[in-house]
Amino acid sequence: MKGKRTNLDDAACAIARSLGVIGDWWSLLIIRDALAGKRRFGELQKSLGMAKNILSARLQKLVEHGILATAPASDGTAYKAYVLTPKGKKLYLVLVALWQWGEEFCFAPGELTYDMVDRQTQKPFQPLELRARDGGVRGPGDLWALPRRAPKARRGTSSRR
Amino acid sequence: MKGKRTNLDDAACAIARSLGVIGDWWSLLIIRDALAGKRRFGELQKSLGMAKNILSARLQKLVEHGILATAPASDGTAYKAYVLTPKGKKLYLVLVALWQWGEEFCFAPGELTYDMVDRQTQKPFQPLELRARDGGVRGPGDLWALPRRAPKARRGTSSRR
DNA sequence: TGTCGATGGTTTTAATATGAAACCAGAATG
DNA sequence: CATTCTGGTTTCATATTAAAACCATCGACA
Structure with a gap:
């Protein structure tokens, strides 16, 4: 479509998919604050200084994607809290x-x-260090994307010519 | 301002600053492709499938921020190539x-x-593993933001009451 | 228990960012 | 010298953003 942001949700690349979920201006900052223990809407909004409607939309998206979950507030009130799931914590x-x-x-x-x-x-x-399986440290030039073999291949189905 | 994205460039938080530079829909994907060896405008545009005007704007921003640099194309033509700087590679x-x-x-x-x-x-x-200085592995709950002491403090300037 | 402020949103509006396509200049190619 | 390829820029319609106003519910308290 015309002014709509391109959808990265079903890219083949894992980086692109990740960015499709948390690759906007605010999501990672929300997660940072959540990791720092902020749980309530107002807390997040004040700490981040962002517009409430945007925060609301982001929280909804993060909940949909299973990065945050809502829980009853810990202080006994009827308000809800936003907490990181294991997926979010990672x-x-x-x-x-x-x-x-x-x-x-x-x-x-x-x-x-x-x-x-x-x-x-x-x-x-x-x-942080990037290490190969043998334990050696690797750098930016060592990244490589390796296509997987066709996964359904069984005996007799392999490429032959 | 009203519809303008909030500027994160002088946030106190390093995460926010990083996101101010590469925290949009496309920048990290461009960097991924650059790291994979793609250097020419057309190459990037085809590989990413993004609009040319947007790519153009992003490349300009990344060059401004010292993440990419332009260089003469390696094949002898007069076209230019975009290459990662050390800052970008990191x-x-x-x-x-x-x-x-x-x-x-x-x-x-x-x-x-x-x-x-x-x-x-x-x-x-x-x-990847997050390690404390003593070598122990740490997890998501171990992150902490520690305010620095006032840096200019000399003898006699320290807090006293 | 009724009122009032705090909390957690939603709606509205104005401005900006995005994406697609058309357009264009200069370089390469024949 | 003509033609195509490359690397953009411009234009336009649409989507997303931010700010502010608005509103429903909750909680505290007299």
């Missing part, structure tokens, strides 16, 4: 990767006012 | 995190047609 590695990159490249010296630290030790984390 | 960890998450949560069984593998061994990578 996005923390994306957040860490973004944090480490942003920290390195998006701040002038001295401008950074927050560090991301381990809650227990209050010390920074190690930089 | 986004590979974000891509890997998104890939691993998407692979796990965004595909029906058997639907996945590509694996992300180590170029040399053609075998999958290990899942």
Whole structure:
């Protein structure tokens, strides 16, 4: 269609699919705040400083995608809380990767006012590392997308010529 | 302003800043393709299937932000190529995190047609791990944002009451 | 128990961003 | 020198966004 954002939901690439779900301006920030313990609509809205209608739409989408779930508020009131599902929590590695990159490249010296630290030790984390199965560290040039064999292939169906 | 996307460029949070730069529908996909070796405008446009004006705008933004740079095409023609800078290449960890998450949560069984593998061994990578400085593995609940002390503090300037 | 403010949204409106297609200039090719 | 290919820009219709106004329900409290 014309002004409609292209739908990435059934791309073959896993990156594209992920972005189809959480690849907009706000979703990852909502997840960041949820991970930091913010659960209520108003809390999120104030912390993020975003328009309420947009927050509402995003929360709905994240719930639909099983990243957030609604639960009764923990303080006994009838209001509801938004909590991360296991699927949502697993996005923390994306957040860490973004944090480490942003920290390195998006701040002038001295401008950074927050560090991301381990809650227990209050010390920074190690930089993430990509490791091959043999344990060796790999870099940006080592990524490769390998097509899978046709999955339904049984005896006698394999490519022959 | 009214219909304008809120500017995240000077947020205090590193995640927000990162998203301000590469947090839109297309940027990370462009970077993925660039990492896969695609360098020419047409190549990118065909591979991504996106509108040319949007690609043009995104490339411009990525160049402005120092993630891509333009270079003369390698085949001797007068056309230009878009290549990742070191800053851009370092986004590979974000891509890997998104890939691993998407692979796990965004595909029906058997639907996945590509694996992300180590170029040399053609075998999958290990899942990324978040490690504290002591080497221990940490999870989503261990993230913490620690405010930095005021940086300019010298002798005698410290908080006293 | 009735009122009043807080909470959690939805609706409306104005502005901007997106996508598709048409258009165009310069480079390559013959 | 003509023709096609490449790399865009322009135009237009539509979608998405942000801000503000609005509104229903909940909670606190007199």
